[in-house]
Amino acid sequence: MPRALVIGGGVAGPAAAQLLARDGWDTHVYEAHAEPDPYAGLFLNVATNGLAVLETLGLRHRLLTDAHRAGRMVMWSRTGKELGAVPNGPAREPERGSVIVRRSWLHQVLREGSDAAGVPTTYGARLVSIDQDADGVRATFADGTVAEGDLLVGADGIGSPTRRYIDADAPEPVYSGLVGVGGFARVPGLAPTPETQHFVFGVRSFFGYLVRADGTTYWFANVTAPDRDATVTLDDLRALHVDDPYPVPQILAATTDELRPYPIDDLVGVRRWSRGRVVAIGDAVHATSPSAGQGASLALEDAAVLARSLRLDGDHTTAFAAYQEVRQPRTDAVVTYARAINAQKRVTKSRLGVAIRDAMMPMFLRRAADDTRNDWLYNHTVG
Ligand SMILES: Cc1cc2nc3c(=O)[nH]c(=O)nc-3n(C[C@H](O)[C@H](O)[C@H](O)COP(=O)(O)OP(=O)(O)OC[C@H]3O[C@@H](n4cnc5c(N)ncnc54)[C@H](O)[C@@H]3O)c2cc1C
Incomplete structure (x- = not known):
C-alpha cells in the first residue's frame, strides 16, 4: 500500500x-x-463550496449540527443606516447559503x-x-x-x-493593513440573527457579528493598523467603537475574554x-x-x-x-x-469618502439578492 x-x-x-x-x-x-x-x-465561514466537499467526506451533516446558517450578510453604516444585504452563497438560493462555525x-x-x-x-x-x-x-x-x-x-x-x-x-x-480580533459574548435582550450575519462600517474600525439561537454573540473587528504587530486590547476596541450604533458597543461591553489580535495576511x-x-x-x-x-x-x-x-x-x-x-x-x-x-474595510479619514460610500452602497446593493455575479465563488464543483 x-x-x-x-x-x-x-x-x-x-x-x-x-x-x-x-x-x-x-x-x-x-x-x-x-x-x-x-x-x-474563533469562528469561520464554511461556504457552500466547502460544505460540498464536507458532503463528499460524509461530514456535512455533522458540521451542521452546531452551525449558524448565515446565507445573508447585512451591511450597516456608522450611523446605523442599513446599506443593504448580500447573499453569502449563490443568489436566490438561501437554502444553499454558507454557515458560521467555531473553528x-x-x-x-x-x-x-x-x-x-x-x-x-x-x-x-x-x-x-x-x-x-x-x-x-x-x-x-x-x-x-x-x-x-x-x-x-x-x-x-x-x-x-x-x-x-x-x-x-x-x-x-503580505500584510493587509488590518489587524483582526474577535470573541464571544452574551448581551441581555439582543435577539438572535437567524440566517444572517451583520457588518458595520464603524467610525474607526470595521465590525461583524451574529447572534446564535441560544443568545451567544460571535463578533469580530478588523482594525486599520499600519503596524502588523499592533496590539489591540479590549479597552482599545471599546474606545474605537464607542460611537458606533447599537449593538456594537454593547457587545464589546459584554465581552470579558482577553483578546488575541492577529495580523490579517494573504x-x-x-x-x-x-x-x-x-x-x-x-x-x-x-x-x-x-x-x-x-x-x-x-x-x-x-x-x-x-x-x-x-x-x-x-x-x-x-x-x-x-x-x-x-x-x-x-x-x-x-x-x-x-x-x-x-x-x-480599511477606515478612511475622508468624510467625503464615507459619505460617498454610504450614498452609493445602497444603490449597488439594491439588487444584490438577485445578483449572480458572485455565484462563481459558491457554485464551484471539484468533481
Ligand atoms: C482569524 C481568521 C479568520 C478566518 N476566517 C475564515 C472564514 O470565515 N472562512 C474561511 O473559509 N476561512 C477563514 N480563515 C482562513 C482559514 O482559517 C484558512 O484558510 C484555513 O484554515 C486553511 O486551512 P489549512 O489546513 O490550509 O491551514 P491551517 O488551518 O492553518 O492548518 C495548518 C496546520 O498545520 C500545522 N502546522 C504548521 N506548521 C507545522 C509544522 N512545521 N509541522 C506540523 N504541523 C504544522 C498548524 O499547527 C495547523 O494545525 C480565517 C483565518 C483567520 C486567521
Whole structure:
C-alpha cells in the first residue's frame, strides 16, 4: 500500500488524508500542536463550496449540527443606516447559503472523520526538514523522529515549511493593513440573527457579528493598523467603537475574554506547488484574507482536487501538475476578490469618502439578492 505523509492537522490535512485513504493510501497526519487546540481560533465561514466537499467526506451533516446558517450578510453604516444585504452563497438560493462555525468544531468534525477512516494523527510532531530520493520521502520532526513515505502532502498553513522546501524563493505572506480580533459574548435582550450575519462600517474600525439561537454573540473587528504587530486590547476596541450604533458597543461591553489580535495576511503568486514527491495544499500555497470567507473552503477543495488527480493520473508528477493547473486560477481569483473587500474595510479619514460610500452602497446593493455575479465563488464543483 502506498504511503502518504500529511503534514498539518488543520483543515486541508485531515480532508486530504481521508480522501487519499479512500483510494487505498496508507495516510498519517502529523500536527505540530501538542494536542487538539480547543481555542483553535474563533469562528469561520464554511461556504457552500466547502460544505460540498464536507458532503463528499460524509461530514456535512455533522458540521451542521452546531452551525449558524448565515446565507445573508447585512451591511450597516456608522450611523446605523442599513446599506443593504448580500447573499453569502449563490443568489436566490438561501437554502444553499454558507454557515458560521467555531473553528474548534470544524477541527473536531474533521478529526472524527479521520478516526472513522482509520487515519492516525500524531500531535506534537513539528516538521523541521524534508528529504527525498528515488525510493521515497522522509520527514524529520523537531523531536528527532523520522517518518517515511512515498509522498508528502504539506498542509502546514500560511507559515508552511513545506512551501519553503519546495521553493526557497517562494513569496511570503503580505500584510493587509488590518489587524483582526474577535470573541464571544452574551448581551441581555439582543435577539438572535437567524440566517444572517451583520457588518458595520464603524467610525474607526470595521465590525461583524451574529447572534446564535441560544443568545451567544460571535463578533469580530478588523482594525486599520499600519503596524502588523499592533496590539489591540479590549479597552482599545471599546474606545474605537464607542460611537458606533447599537449593538456594537454593547457587545464589546459584554465581552470579558482577553483578546488575541492577529495580523490579517494573504499569500498569492506561489509558482511552484510541488517538488518531486512533495506537494503543498491549502494556505501553504495560497492564503486569502478572511474577508472572502473562503480560506477553509478552498483548503477543502484543494484536498479533493489533489486526491482526484492522484486517482486519475497515478504518476505523482503528472498528478501534481494537473492539481496546480486546476487550482491556481481559482485561488488567485479568490485572493484578489478578498483584497478588494479589505480595501473597503480599511477606515478612511475622508468624510467625503464615507459619505460617498454610504450614498452609493445602497444603490449597488439594491439588487444584490438577485445578483449572480458572485455565484462563481459558491457554485464551484471539484468533481
Ligand atoms: C482569524 C481568521 C479568520 C478566518 N476566517 C475564515 C472564514 O470565515 N472562512 C474561511 O473559509 N476561512 C477563514 N480563515 C482562513 C482559514 O482559517 C484558512 O484558510 C484555513 O484554515 C486553511 O486551512 P489549512 O489546513 O490550509 O491551514 P491551517 O488551518 O492553518 O492548518 C495548518 C496546520 O498545520 C500545522 N502546522 C504548521 N506548521 C507545522 C509544522 N512545521 N509541522 C506540523 N504541523 C504544522 C498548524 O499547527 C495547523 O494545525 C480565517 C483565518 C483567520 C486567521
